[in-house]
Amino acid sequence: MALENGSKITYLGHSTFHILTPGGKAMLIDPWVRNNPRCPAEWHSRAENVDYILVTHGHYDHIGDAVQIGVACQPLTVAVYETAVWLGGKGLTNVEDMNKGGTLALAGSDTIRVTMVHADHSCGITDGDQIVYGGEAAGYVIELEDGFRIYHAGDTAVFGDMRIIAEIYNPDLVLLPIGDRYVMSPQEAAFATRLLNARAVIPMHYATYPVLTGAPEAFIKLVDPSVDVIVLEPGQAHKLPAAEEGD
Ligand code: NI
Ligand code: MN
Secondary structure, three states, X not given: OOOOOOOEEEEOOOOOEEEEOOOOOEEEEOOOOOOOOOOOOOHHHHOOOOOEEEOOOOOHHHHOOHHHHHXXXXXXXXXXXXXXXXXXXXXXXXXXXXXXXXXXEOOOOOOOEEEEEEOOOOOOEEEOOEEEOOOOOEEEEEEOOOOOEEEEOOOOOOOXXXXXXXXXXXXXXXXEEOOOOOOOOHHHHHHHHHHOOOOEEEEEOOOOOOOOOOOHHHHXXXXXXXXXXXXXXXXXEEEOOOOOOOO
């Protein structure tokens, strides 16, 4: 497929990423922007002007700006069923609910396909002084218009069924949390790269707060040298290569 490929992924700190797709669509994964201490200020308004938002789970450091952006700009917002219903109750009208194992072709794109996959984590949503049930935490495999596949693991422990994600979806690029305490440390994340047969990895969910001690340097030391570990500073972009033929 001959799409002009100016696509890139920009790291906005923590687990928040902005993707410009080969078809010219803008996508935000885990919309935590204005209160994200690592997100560059010049991205605060830019991150809101997107076509699609994917939410991995209901914790504030992932869903933080979903309501504000959703109400103001109405991007198509994807979340697990229970979290999607909660977002609808907060005034979002353009919400797509789904669940693990299912794939959604994003309306208005030609054609971005999003598969919700397992994550081993919790998913309560802080709503006032209550924590409400948000369903289960998830990850996403995103297939862009040119077939390039990105796996965003969300918040997760390492789990053996990452092998299934590798075998079925064979992602070209994987985004893995490494910060420890709430998610994998570099040790588990390095093991995850083997389960995933990863070729290229961007580490995430580290350095936001002092308790997130897992560092890219430690991760790189533990990962097989054949794996391309791409460490991005917040605001830094990585150009997405076109997907390999016949992949
Ligand atoms: Ni979380
Ligand atoms: Mn988190």
